[in-house]
Amino acid sequence: MTWGQLAALAGLGAFHGLNPAMGWLFAVARAMQERSRPVLLKSLPPIALGHLASVAIVAAVVSATSSVVAANIVGITGGAVLVVFGLWRLLSERHFRWAGMRLSSTQLAGWSFLMSSAHGAGLMLLPVLAATPVAGAHAGHVAASGPPLAALSGLGAAGLHTVAMFAAMALCAVLVYEFVGVAILRKAWFNMDRLWAAVMVGAGALTIALTA
Amino acid sequence: MTRWTPDPTFYPTPRDAAGAPAEQLAYVAAFDRSAERPDAIAVVDTEPSSDTYGRVVGWTDLPHTGDELHHFGWNACSSALCPAAPHPHVERRYLIVPGLRSSRIYVIDTKDDPRAPRIIKEISPDEFGASGYSRPHTIHCGPDGIYVSALGNATDGGGPGGIAVLDHTTFDVRGKWEADRGDQFLAYDFWWHLTRDVLVTSEWGTPDMVENGIVPELLLGREYGHRLHFWDLAKRSLTQTVDLGDQYQMTLELRPAHDPSREYGFVGVVVSVEDLSASIWVWHRSATGDFGVTKVIDIPAEPADTEDLPPALQPFGAVPPLVTDIDLSVDDQFLYVSCWGTGELKQYDVSDPFHPVEVGSVRLGGIVRRTPHPSFPDERLAGGPQMVEVSRDGERVYVTNSLYGSWDDQFYPDGVGAWLAKVDVTPGNFTLDPKFFPHGDEFRGLRVHQTRLQGGDASSDSYCFPSA
Numbered sequence: 181m182t183w184g185q186l187a188a189l190a191g192l193g194a195f196h197g198l199n200p201a202m203g204w205l206f207a208v209a210r211a212m213q214e215r216s217r218p219v220l221l222k223s224l225p226p227i228a229l230g231h232l233a234s235v236a237i238v239a240a241v242v243s244a245t246s247s248v249v250a251a252n253i254v255g256i257t258g259g260a261v262l263v264v265f266g267l268w269r270l271l272s273e274r275h276f277r278w279a280g281m282r283l284s285s286t287q288l289a290g291w292s293f294l295m296s297s298a299h300g301a302g303l304m305l306l307p308v309l310a311a312t313p314v315a316g317a318h319a320g321h322v323a324a325s326g327p328p329l330a331a332l333s334g335l336g337a338a339g340l341h342t343v344a345m346f347a348a349m350a351l352c353a354v355l356v357y358e359f360v361g362v363a364i365l366r367k368a369w370f371n372m373d374r375l376w377a378a379v380m381v382g383a384g385a386l387t388i389a390l391t392a
Numbered sequence: 393m394t395r396w397t398p399d400p401t402f403y404p405t406p407r408d409a410a411g412a413p414a415e416q417l418a419y420v421a422a423f424d425r426s427a428e429r430p431d432a433i434a435v436v437d438t439e440p441s442s443d444t445y446g447r448v449v450g451w452t453d454l455p456h457t458g459d460e461l462h463h464f465g466w467n468a469c470s471s472a473l474c475p476a477a478p479h480p481h482v483e484r485r486y487l488i489v490p491g492l493r494s495s496r497i498y499v500i501d502t503k504d505d506p507r508a509p510r511i512i513k514e515i516s517p518d519e520f521g522a523s524g525y526s527r528p529h530t531i532h533c534g535p536d537g538i539y540v541s542a543l544g545n546a547t548d549g550g551g552p553g554g555i556a557v558l559d560h561t562t563f564d565v566r567g568k569w570e571a572d573r574g575d576q577f578l579a580y581d582f583w584w585h586l587t588r589d590v591l592v593t594s595e596w597g598t599p600d601m602v603e604n605g606i607v608p609e610l611l612l613g614r615e616y617g618h619r620l621h622f623w624d625l626a627k628r629s630l631t632q633t634v635d636l637g638d639q640y641q642m643t644l645e646l647r648p649a650h651d652p653s654r655e656y657g658f659v660g661v662v663v664s665v666e667d668l669s670a671s672i673w674v675w676h677r678s679a680t681g682d683f684g685v686t687k688v689i690d691i692p693a694e695p696a697d698t699e700d701l702p703p704a705l706q707p708f709g710a711v712p713p714l715v716t717d718i719d720l721s722v723d724d725q726f727l728y729v730s731c732w733g734t735g736e737l738k739q740y741d742v743s744d745p746f747h748p749v750e751v752g753s754v755r756l757g758g759i760v761r762r763t764p765h766p767s768f769p770d771e772r773l774a775g776g777p778q779m780v781e782v783s784r785d786g787e788r789v790y791v792t793n794s795l796y797g798s799w800d801d802q803f804y805p806d807g808v809g810a811w812l813a814k815v816d817v818t819p820g821n822f823t824l825d826p827k828f829f830p831h832g833d834e835f836r837g838l839r840v841h842q843t844r845l846q847g848g849d850a851s852s853d854s855y856c857f858p859s860a
Contacts, residue, residue: 206475212858213587213653273394273561277536278477280626281856282589291476362404362857365473371396371481 188308189337190344196301197348199372203227203292204353211357220357226285228346230292236338238302242309243334244327255310255391259384265300266380307387398480401847402470406650407859410722412784415845417506422838425797427458435507446828450507459491460797463842465531466852474856477535490528495520497528499563513563521546523556524568527599530581541582544599551598553579574630578617581645584625586854587652591623594643605798614638622683634685639666647720653858656745658727660718668693670715674745688748694734700760704802711759716795717779721786722850728780728789735761735776737791739822752822754815759803767826775808781843782850789815794839810835
């Protein structure tokens with residue numbers, strides 16, 4: 181991984197963390213409900229964990245596949261999947277559906293996993309993961325040790341991404357809970373879904389361009 | 393089409409919502425009792441500086457007859473900001489309007505011309521029936537769909553009644569909501585404590601118990617609803633049922649606290665068969681975690697001469713208050729109680745929900761009194777304050793006067809008429825607005841039921857964030 185790729189993974193993590201729908205708002209709501217800062221802080225790790233699981237699955241699969249299949253095939257196929265998924269997100273009016281708000285930590289992690297998966301959070305890392313050169317000396321070493329180790333490097337990427345996501349999420353949650361208040365949502369809750377979907381289509385096209 | 397920023401009528405907390413700008417229009421359900429002409433949504437101008445203030449300024453006629461419009465609601469509301477399944481970029485623009493008698497549901501778009509809303513979709517009785525239900529009643533914009541309560545089953549006019557869910561965006565009928573209904577059979581109203589995953593339902597009667605009028609044998613036999621049901625909103629299953637006692641006939645309107653950190657609410661009981669009184673109860677969490685109910689307001693019947701009473705009431709020699717609707721202000725400070733029989737709208741300070749204090753009263757109509765509106769002192773009014781709607785800032789209260797076609801005819805046999813009144817609320821003041829009284833021919837001979845205010849009102853939205 182180059183510094184540029186690491187920065188991209190972290191940047192996407194921060195982007196995911198900023199989205200109120202990805203979890204920090206849920207943490208804030210739970211804390212406001214109980215009038216308790218500890219509830220806020222305790223809600224964040226399960227949300228990050230659910231996000232990690234969702235992203236890690238995609239990252240591990242992509243990295244492991246890249247180690248045994250020509251990287252450009254993975255890149256082109258993955259890029260196409262990403263474009264299609266992005267267009268679907270952009271054009272479909274479907275909302276994530278979930279009725280409950282009183283969740284245990286485990287359920288909260290599950291909620292975060294589903295929310296992240298439904299939004300294709302892991303797919304968004306594809307350009308970074310697929311662009312990791314498999315023919316290079318370092319990557320060649322990974323390839324030589326086969327899919328398991330390559331998958332591990334994918335997990336590492338997902339981990340870094342999630343740390344950045346957690347940092348952005350925690351910052352938003354604490355700022356809104358302690359200082360700003362939820363009224364900010366009325367003006368500042370930008371339609372991330374639309375932007376998100378557009379980013380996906382762009383990332384997919386970029387992946388294809390880079391690997392074709 | 394979604395928006396870039398949240399719909400400006402969505403508010404995270406009740407306090408934010410109470411600071412909302414005043415409504416400029418009100419939408420009123422209007423129906424033809426004879427079922428010969430189409431029902432309609434009437435649009436009323438509520439902007440005081442307007443030339444047409446207090447007048448009907450628009451009509452949306454329906455394509456069918458015999459719907460009997462009753463309650464209706466918005467496609468989306470402040471619950472769209474709830475963090476478990478947020479969709480804050482949808483618009484509050486469609487009125488979901490059920491025909492209580494026909495089981496048809498209309499989706500009406502208010503966006504392009506708010507004074508001339510357009511029907512964009514019809515859900516046929518058969519389509520709605522696919523949920524297993526008929527006679528759709530209450531609409532609430534839920535976290536994961538639009539919830540519709542219904543009085544009866546889809547086959548024979550009996551029970552069980554329950555809740556159906558419509559898709560948020562297509563408005564297609566998704567199906568029955570309940571996974572496990574236990575012994576719940578009668579249905580009427582529902583609402584929820586969203587952040588607690590609690591849904592509450594009340595009981596009236598099945599279609600065959602109500603559609604041809606109140607049935608005295610059923611009433612005296614204590615057969616109408618007298619229970620409240622508490623459900624797990626996430627698991628869609630019945631968790632607890634509380635019986636108020638079978639003399640308390642018809643537990644109708646449910647008004648939970650808007651503050652999502654509180655778990656209490658008010659329910660109105662139409663009539664006690666023991667003394668014709670009406671009552672208001674509070675449901676609340678007890679120390680054990682179960683819900684309990686406590687009666688907090690009793691409204692006695694008023695004695696009357698037999699010749700002043702309709703045949704249905706002559707054996708009793710008294711007018712029952714008939715509390716048919718209640719509404720709780722967005723700040724949870726005031727409860728408004730409609731006494732449709734005696735012709736009175738009462739205002740209670742319920743800042744302590746267990747000890748309400750009556751602080752205001754307005755009289756209009758009534759079975760015996762027929763109190764006129766101050767601006768039309770020569771017109772004796774039929775009907776009484778019935779559906780009551782409070783503006784988000786709590787400063788204006790709107791009341792219409794029809795209860796339900798066949799019941800209107802029993803209690804006001806000489807005709808119920810049609811009127812919409814507005815009460816202005818300021819601290820220590822609760823008085824009728826002399827300039828606002830659309831009535832009679834203004835409603836084209838239709839009767840008027842629920843009022844909905846543009847941008848939302850005190851019974852339309854749920855909030856997931858407590859006011860700090």
